[in-house]
Amino acid sequence: MSPGDAHDELARxxxxxxxRLAAALVRLIGDFSTAEDLVQDAVVAALERWPVDGIPDRPDAWLFTVARRRGLDVLRREARYREKLARVRWPVPPEPDERLRLVFTCCHPALPRPAQVALTLRVVCGLTTAQVGRAFLVPEATVAQRITRAKRKIADAGIPYRLPSDADLGDRVGEVLTVVYLMLNEGYLSSGGEVASQRLVDDAAWLAALLHELLPDEPEVAGLLALIRLHRARQGGRFSADGGLVLLADQDRSRWDHVAIADAVALLTRAARRQRPGPYQLQAAIVACHAEAARWEDTDWEQIVLLYDLLLTVAPSPVTRLHRAVALRYVAGPSAALRSLDELGDQLDRYHLLHATRAGLLRDLGRPDEARAADERALRLTSNPAEQAILHERLRWT
Amino acid sequence: MKYVLLFVDTEQFHADLEALTPDDRARAFALVDEWMAEHRQVIRGGSKLQDRHTATTVRLDGPEPIVTDGPFVEGKEVVSGYLEVEVADLDEALAMARTWPGCPVVEIRPLES
Structure with missing residues (x-):
């Protein structure tokens, strides 16, 4: 096993x-914050011991034993928790929707978004505070503080540890999906180190799969899962041998995972039968159009523009309008695309992709000087090294 | 758990309310009455406050207490009433606040046990 594989295995x-352990302990001792601390201690211990001793045959029993021993140790002054913990024996019988309760508590709308993300990664996915910090390029102390504050609010403000009422379920699922989507975005656009970013996308995929298993009737959950899987299926073509970002038009499509693409499309088709479209299903459908085209020239742009129109009706956003303009170029030509882009100038003037896209259209229209100026403006606005490299390349050759 | 729902008015809300016809205003108040009746079981106390022009603030963080006219924050938003409610958890308090038919902002605060 290579070190990379061992690392993945450990994470998995x-x-x-x-x-699961966090959920079980919250139920058994009745205190979210204490239970979560114990699990975190056990995870930190596992990350120290397992690379040396090997992963134990029963990792769950190992984590439980360490968490319990630790609890009996540190909870001396809190007799009520200690007594409850002392009575607990392995194996702990699971309850069916426990992890779902955990997710809903971590993503409660009364918590600020960054805390929801940090808490979910730590509590549900088992990341350490340091790993969360690395993934989001935030100092570990900041993450720790967010988590401490969030846990204090959960306890003091009476944020419940239970499933939302039916009336709230839709909104609350939306809240959870936003957190998962943020993980995908951050991991995919990778502002963090490479390993940490990949790990974040893996966590997002795992979390979406878990949610889909627990909430099989929610089409938007299936939509987000399909979206993540479609992105991951094309991961192989996104970077060149030297690690540079490759534009969609230039990607070697034989390096995409076509089985995974077909599976994700099937998942999306099943979700669509419920006739409750939403932003994640629509985004996945757009990505599916690209993923299913054998060559760039075969892309069904008319369908993509149509899907963007639908997306804009359910979730209006200037960035989505920008993407629609890109697709429009292949349906109605560069002048039409440029016109619809220029309507966005006020809102997206500080967004590098607006200027990079304008540059491409201006070049198509035979206006190279304006194109260069737009590329230079885009370059000044992005801090992502992979995107900077592409813009530099374009300025060098055109 | 016990929570206080703090109701917050804005100038805009105030102006909109003033602009209503007497009938519409009566309907708006009726909605609030209905809401109160619906949640009677969990409401432990509370009241609407008199208008902001009646507020007086005392500041004790200087060498001498300073008394000033007006609410403690100078701004467009001002606390206009409060209710003490007793419900199971924050989600139940949130569900109440979500359906509140009156002023546009509600702050939910748990009471110290």
Whole structure:
């Protein structure tokens, strides 16, 4: 096993068990914050021991034993928790929707968004505070503070540890999906280190799959899962041998995982039968159009523009209008695309992709000087090294 | 758990309310009455406050207490009433606040046990 594989395996095992253990301990001792601290201690211990001793045969029992021992140790002054913990024996019988309760508590709308993300990664996915910090390029102390504050609010403000009422379910699922989507975005656009970013996309995929298993009737959950899987299926073509970002038009499509693409499309088709479209299903459908085209020239742009129109009716956003303009170029030509882009100038003037897209259209229209100026403006506005490299390249050759 | 719902008025809300016809205003108040009746079981107390022009603030963080006219924050939003409610958890308090038919902002605060 290579070090990379061992690392993945470790992450996978922790992810599979940490959330379950946290959920079980919250139920058994009745205190979210204390239970979560114990699990975090056990995870940190596992990350120290397992690379040396090997992953134990029963990782769940190992984590449980460490968390319990630790609890009996640190809870001396809190007799009520300690007594409850002392009575607990392995194996702990699971309850069916425990991890779902955990997710809903971590993503409660009364918590600020960054805290929801940090808490979900730590509690449900079993990341350490340091790993969360690395993934989001935030100092570990900041993450720790967000988590401490969030846990204090959960306890003091009476944020419940239970499933939302039916009336609230839709909104609350939306809240959870936003958190998962943020993980995908951050991991995919990778402002963090490469390993941490990949791990974040893996966590998002795992979390979406878990949610889909627990909430099979929610089409938007299936939509987000399909979206993540479609992105991951094309991961192989996104970077060149030297690690540079490759534009969609230039990607080697034989390096995409076509089986995974077909599976994701099937998942999306099943979700669509419920006739409750939403932003994640529509975004996945757009990505599916690209993923299913054998060559760039075969892309069904008319369908893509149509899907963007639908997306704009359910979730209006200037960035979505920008993407629609890109697709429009292949349906109605560069002048039409440029016109619809220029309507966005006020809102997206500080967004590098607006200027990079304008540059492409201006070049198509035979206006190279304006194109260069737009590329230079885009370059000044992005801090992502992969995107900077592409813009530099374009300025060098055109 | 016990919570206080703090109701917050804005100038805009005030102006909109003033602009209503007497009938419409009566309907708006009726909605609030209905809401109160619906939640009677969990409401432990509370009241609407008199208008902001009646507020007086005392500041004790200087060498001498300073008394000033007006609410404690100078701004467009001002606390206009409060209710003490007793419900299971924050979600139940949130569900109440979500359906509140009156002023545009509600702050939910748990009471110290």
């Amino acid at each position: 095992v922790v992810r599979e068990h940490a959330g």
